[in-house]
Amino acid sequence: MPVQGSIEKYRVNKKGKINLSDYSTNDKSLFGHGGKEDSYPFLDQLRDELQALQTLLYAESKRRVLVVIQAMDTGGKDGTVKSVFSRVDPQGIHVESFKKPSEEELAHDFLWRMHQKVPRNGQIVVFNRSYYEDIVAVRVKKLFPESVWRPRYRHIVEFERMLVEEGTTIIKLFLHISKDEQKMRLQSRLDNPAKHWKFNPDDLKDRAKWEEFEKVYEDVIEKTGSKYAPWHIIPADRKWYRNLVVARIMVDTLKGLDMKFPISDWLAEDIVID
Amino acid sequence: MPVQGSIEKYRVNKKGKINLSDYSTNDKSLFGHGGKEDSYPFLDQLRDELQALQTLLYAESKRRVLVVIQAMDTGGKDGTVKSVFSRVDPQGIHVESFKKPSEEELAHDFLWRMHQKVPRNGQIVVFNRSYYEDIVAVRVKKLFPESVWRPRYRHIVEFERMLVEEGTTIIKLFLHISKDEQKMRLQSRLDNPAKHWKFNPDDLKDRAKWEEFEKVYEDVIEKTGSKYAPWHIIPADRKWYRNLVVARIMVDTLKGLDMKFPISDWLAEDIVID
Numbered sequence: 001m002p003v004q005g006s007i008e009k010y011r012v013n014k015k016g017k018i019n020l021s022d023y024s025t026n027d028k029s030l031f032g033h034g035g036k037e038d039s040y041p042f043l044d045q046l047r048d049e050l051q052a053l054q055t056l057l058y059a060e061s062k063r064r065v066l067v068v069i070q071a072m073d074t075g076g077k078d079g080t081v082k083s084v085f086s087r088v089d090p091q092g093i094h095v096e097s098f099k100k101p102s103e104e105e106l107a108h109d110f111l112w113r114m115h116q117k118v119p120r121n122g123q124i125v126v127f128n129r130s131y132y133e134d135i136v137a138v139r140v141k142k143l144f145p146e147s148v149w150r151p152r153y154r155h156i157v158e159f160e161r162m163l164v165e166e167g168t169t170i171i172k173l174f175l176h177i178s179k180d181e182q183k184m185r186l187q188s189r190l191d192n193p194a195k196h197w198k199f200n201p202d203d204l205k206d207r208a209k210w211e212e213f214e215k216v217y218e219d220v221i222e223k224t225g226s227k228y229a230p231w232h233i234i235p236a237d238r239k240w241y242r243n244l245v246v247a248r249i250m251v252d253t254l255k256g257l258d259m260k261f262p263i264s265d266w267l268a269e270d271i272v273i274d
Numbered sequence: 275m276p277v278q279g280s281i282e283k284y285r286v287n288k289k290g291k292i293n294l295s296d297y298s299t300n301d302k303s304l305f306g307h308g309g310k311e312d313s314y315p316f317l318d319q320l321r322d323e324l325q326a327l328q329t330l331l332y333a334e335s336k337r338r339v340l341v342v343i344q345a346m347d348t349g350g351k352d353g354t355v356k357s358v359f360s361r362v363d364p365q366g367i368h369v370e371s372f373k374k375p376s377e378e379e380l381a382h383d384f385l386w387r388m389h390q391k392v393p394r395n396g397q398i399v400v401f402n403r404s405y406y407e408d409i410v411a412v413r414v415k416k417l418f419p420e421s422v423w424r425p426r427y428r429h430i431v432e433f434e435r436m437l438v439e440e441g442t443t444i445i446k447l448f449l450h451i452s453k454d455e456q457k458m459r460l461q462s463r464l465d466n467p468a469k470h471w472k473f474n475p476d477d478l479k480d481r482a483k484w485e486e487f488e489k490v491y492e493d494v495i496e497k498t499g500s501k502y503a504p505w506h507i508i509p510a511d512r513k514w515y516r517n518l519v520v521a522r523i524m525v526d527t528l529k530g531l532d533m534k535f536p537i538s539d540w541l542a543e544d545i546v547i548d
Binding site for chain 1: 335338378381382383384385386389390392394395396425428429432433435436437439440441442
């Protein structure tokens with residue numbers, strides 16, 4: 001059976017140095033010999049399962065789920081969200097995209113704007129980019145000195161710990177693409193006028209710093225992974241496989257919450273509608 | 275000179291067990307032989323200083339100040355705010371009163387609603403009650419089991435640490451009154467129909483648990499005090515003295531920030547208004 005049993009292989013459990021080069025960007029080992037076309041029925045089934053689980057999450061309204069997605073430019077953050085959550089009730093899924101912080105936001109601590117958007121009971125919230133940019137982008141682009149970003153490792157770890165201990169389940173996904181794959185994706189945006197809006201010349205500046213971004217991501221994944229908020233490094237060169245794996249992680253995680261529909265404290269026959 | 279030199283005596287610096295009975299509720303030692311009437315000109319002067327310092331805080335717009343006020347019922351939280359900050363620009367001071375959490379708020383972690391209200395650059399925010407209720411009230415009224423409130427000590431300490439390391443100054447005030455003083459204040463609310471709105475029969479239930487509240491406050495002050503976010507135990511039986519001491523702490527703290535008016539990067543003579 002495809003996409004079963006060993007999703008654990010993408011979860012970072014080990015302590016110690018992370019080398020992204022140890023993680024394949026085009027692995028598809030959980031889908032055997034299958035390819036893109038073969039994957040659709042399975043993704044469809046996972047979407048249905050996710051829809052049902054989200055309904056239960058909402059009905060029970062006791063747990064909250066935060067999905068944090070990080071990736072290099074063109075890594076597929078938008079595409080993953082669109083594909084995996086396409087069948088979930090829009091009321092039950094909130095996607096928060098964090099752009100460059102506003103003046104108002106910079107006038108607060110870095111977690112302030114994020115904390116306001118975390119899920120409430122019964123909700124799934126996806127952070128498309130997150131407080132991790134306040135280390136990653138800040139370090140690579142040298143936006144603030146080390147005295148600012150260094151303490152943030154601890155602040156993120158403790159913030160996530162607090163969220164988890166207060167009842168939130170956190171799923172952290174790093175969509176892992178190769179530098180060659182990024183080149184192809186950028187080129188295809190240039191080649192297709194309908195995709196020009198997705199192209200930003202500044203992305204090339206970031207691309208020139210690919211290795212630096214990788215080093216910082218390795219450091220971040222190493223230092224902010226924990227048993228209560230683990231990172232997953234998703235092979236993301238193949239979009240269909242990335243979607244399958246992320247959908248599977250969502251379904252497995254929600255199943256693991258062992259949710260129950262609530263038992264009402266009234267009897268329907270006692271209620272009279274005038 | 276009154277109210278000078280040793281405000282430190284109300285700051286909890288020592289490690290180890292706190293006994294509130296070691297702290298006088300009616301001390302007025304920093305004002306020598308002076309009494310209520312004598313205090314007014316000095317309070318007035320402190321208010322003027324505070325007003326000027328707040329203007330500088332706003333102009334510089336680099337620091338943020340969070341004042342956390344906790345007390346037993348009738349301890350004087352509202353009165354302190356009204357008196358001490360009466361001359362500060364209303365745009366520069368925001369008072370947030372946290373009542374019993376709403377359904378929406380309970381559906382999140384306990385810090386969520388508080389975090390949204392922390393000061394931005396150039397702002398003073400006063401928390402009239404705070405996340406400390408999520409330990410104090412929760413413990414004494416047994417609203418949630420120990421597995422919920424116990425981890426919150428750490429979460430508060432780390433949250434405050436994060437705020438401070440990100441640029442917020444935190445001033446924590448426990449307004450310390452005696453049980454007899456509370457009795458008089460409650461009685462005076464009952465005796466005066468214009469004050470009936472301030473009376474809540476439930477306050478008597480809390481009063482019956484005075485010793486339990488004290489024990490939990492002792493534990494909270496002991497465990498959440500730190501050099502970056504110290505507690506002050508303010509003798510609060512005398513309202514005028516309480517106001518003098520709090521105003522003095524505010525002025526000393528803001529002076530200590532060593533703020534400067536910003537230097538503009540343009541010359542007025544270069545600017546032409548058409």
